[in-house]
Amino acid sequence: MLMRAVLPFALLLAAGCGTGTDGQSDAQPTTPVPTPTTPTPTPTPPVQDTCTNERQRAEDYEDAILPFEWDGRPFRVDLFDHFPSAAGDGYLDGQLAEVRRLANQIEGHIGYPVIRAGGVVRTPRSRPEGWNPPPDYGAQYCIEWRRPGQVVGVHLAGDDYPPAPGGGRYQGGGAISASPWCAVVNYWLARGPTRGPNATLAKTSIVHELFHLFGFKDHNDRTQAADRGIFMSQQLTTGRGGDRARYPTAEDLDALRCVFPRGR
Numbered sequence: 001m002l003m004r005a006v007l008p009f010a011l012l013l014a015a016g017c018g019t020g021t022d023g024q025s026d027a028q029p030t031t032p033v034p035t036p037t038t039p040t041p042t043p044t045p046p047v048q049d050t051c052t053n054e055r056q057r058a059e060d061y062e063d064a065i066l067p068f069e070w071d072g073r074p075f076r077v078d079l080f081d082h083f084p085s086a087a088g089d090g091y092l093d094g095q096l097a098e099v100r101r102l103a104n105q106i107e108g109h110i111g112y113p114v115i116r117a118g119g120v121v122r123t124p125r126s127r128p129e130g131w132n133p134p135p136d137y138g139a140q141y142c143i144e145w146r147r148p149g150q151v152v153g154v155h156l157a158g159d160d161y162p163p164a165p166g167g168g169r170y171q172g173g174g175a176i177s178a179s180p181w182c183a184v185v186n187y188w189l190a191r192g193p194t195r196g197p198n199a200t201l202a203k204t205s206i207v208h209e210l211f212h213l214f215g216f217k218d219h220n221d222r223t224q225a226a227d228r229g230i231f232m233s234q235q236l237t238t239g240r241g242g243d244r245a246r247y248p249t250a251e252d253l254d255a256l257r258c259v260f261p262r263g264r
Contacts, residue, residue, distance in 0.1 A: 051258035054230055058215020058259040061229035064180035066213050069148050072263045074103070075183075077210070078118035079153035087173075087189040092120050095153065095175070098206050102248075109253040114260050115151070115210065132157050142182040151213060153185045153206070162188050174202035178212035185209045200243040208236060208246040215259055216252070230255050 058067045066075060077099045079092050099117040107113045124145035131142075132154050146152055153175070156162050161169040162176065170176045172194035177186045185206060194202035217229035219237040233249040234240065248256070 050254070051261075053227070054255050054258035055261075057227055057230050060227065061215040061217060061224065062180040062212075064213060064215045066151075066180075066183055067215050067259055069183075070260045070264060071149070073149065074113040074116045075149055075151050076118040077115055077151045077153070078121045080123045080155065081120050082123045083155045083187065084190055086192045088193065091189070091193060094203065095206050096120075098204060099210075102207050102210065105248070106253060106256065109250065110257040110262075112262050114214075114256065118150075121152075142179075142184060146183060151183045151185065151210065153187055155187045155189065158188070159190050162186075172198060172202055175205040175209045178209040180213050180215065183213050185213070198244065200245050201239045204239070204246040207248070208232075211236060211248065211252070211256075214256060216255075230259070 055067060058064060069075075077096070079095060081092075083092060096117045096119065099115065103113060103115050103117060106115065126144045128144070131145075133156070142152075156176075161171060164170050164177075170188060173189040173192055174187065174194055175185050176188050178184065179186065186209075193199070211232055215230060216232045216236075217224055219232050219234045221229070221231070233252050236246055236248045236252050238244075239246045
């Protein structure tokens with residue numbers, strides 16, 4: 001009689017404990033689940049100054065004067081107005097447009113300007129006799145008509161292709177060489193600008209020659225000592241891509257920042 005009373009009570013107790021049909025407990029676990037936390041981000045290391053001896057190498061490249069004249073203000077690029085009619089209408093404006101494009105590219109990469117496009121300016125009356133013979137000229141010929149901080153484009157004299165260093169002659173018309181000791185870009189267009197497949201290469205050669213004035217040398221130049229001048233990229237030297245434009249790479253611009261540091 002006692003057993004009959006206990007058994008229903010036991011069954012009632014079991015039902016109150018919430019046992020499911022699979023024999024497992026319905027009760028929630030009492031151990032708290034940890035709340036997910038957002039991992040602490042790893043701090044980004046500051047940008048390191050990777051400049052080494054670029055400025056010294058630029059100063060030692062063919063007596064380049066622009067690295068010495070840098071005072072934190074952009075160099076003004078002008079073109080003399082004595083270019084022949086064979087250059088064609090709009091040629092000088094197109095060259096200044098290339099300077100503006102380069103100026104924007106430089107400032108966009110390093111954060112401050114190094115050059116700015118000037119204009120077509122009158123050829124100085126003080127120029128000495130024989131001031132623009134091919135292939136170029138000594139520093140004494142530009143001291144009277146070039147101001148510090150100024151780059152000028154000069155058209156070389158002569159009706160035939162000017163002689164090139166090491167023999168031979170330049171072919172085509174446009175910016176063909178640079179005089180780093182004088183901050184001058186040398187042009188020859190007596191037969192008009194280069195046309196055809198090399199037209200873009202010739203049009204953008206002003207960019208290549210400006211980098212010579214900055215203290216850079218061709219990517220494959222072996223005529224200079226290794227510690228004289230900064231090697232350009234192959235793209236800036238010879239042009240790459242379908243149109244062979246001679247524009248600088250990020251590496252060229254990083255080195256340029258070292259030659260012309262901000263505020264100096």
